[in-house]
Amino acid sequence: MKYAFIHQYRQAFSVQRMCGVLGLARSGYYAWRQCGGEPSPRRRQQAVLDQRVAEAFKRRKGRSGAPGLVPDLVHDGLAVNRKTIAASLRRQGLRAKAARKFKATTNSRHSLPVAPNLLEQDFTATAPNAKWIGGITYLATGEGWLYLAVLIDLFSRKVIGWAMSERMTADLAGDALQMALWRRKLPKKVIVHSDSNTERCRVFQG
Numbered sequence: 001m002k003y004a005f006i007h008q009y010r011q012a013f014s015v016q017r018m019c020g021v022l023g024l025a026r027s028g029y030y031a032w033r034q035c036g037g038e039p040s041p042r043r044r045q046q047a048v049l050d051q052r053v054a055e056a057f058k059r060r061k062g063r064s065g066a067p068g069l070v071p072d073l074v075h076d077g078l079a080v081n082r083k084t085i086a087a088s089l090r091r092q093g094l095r096a097k098a099a100r101k102f103k104a105t106t107n108s109r110h111s112l113p114v115a116p117n118l119l120e121q122d123f124t125a126t127a128p129n130a131k132w133i134g135g136i137t138y139l140a141t142g143e144g145w146l147y148l149a150v151l152i153d154l155f156s157r158k159v160i161g162w163a164m165s166e167r168m169t170a171d172l173a174g175d176a177l178q179m180a181l182w183r184r185k186l187p188k189k190v191i192v193h194s195d196s197n198t199e200r201c202r203v204f205q206g
Helices: 002-008 015-022 026-034 041-059 066-075 082-092 170-183
Strands: 131-141 144-153 158-165 190-194 201-204
Touching (some): 066 082, 131 170, 158 170
Antiparallel strands (some): 190 201
């Protein structure tokens, strides 16, 4: 039996490495030990989940945390959610790593048309919904990198729209804009300024 093999050679090799080579979850081995070689039904179910989570984590090359693994495991037929997957990752000591430490949010070297800068560096506003400014940044979390898009009303300096995703896409900025429009009840003639060179500034007509 694989668990018995791991137990026999645990002094010569690390349990984590042997579990990885054999395609097992460490939690399953420890559950096997605690129950004298016969884990409880709950432990067996947990061990199966941990193994499936570890496999999905490996397929994504260790770059996705619980949010990114949920669709994969649900597609595989498992009844899981973000909370149960996060707990499994913690049990196994698996932590998502970033593909890069830094990723630029804009690209100034392109052949696309450049939108006019209607704001002209004037970051003052005399009324609400006259000028909105937005941008995208990235955040390091325990489950990997997340991109955050934010829109601010320059009159109140309050955040009026935001969106978060594991990937930086056009939908990310669009979702933040949609939230702002919904919260401000679709105002007209708003100058929307972003740090994107291809769509730096435009007037939203409603």
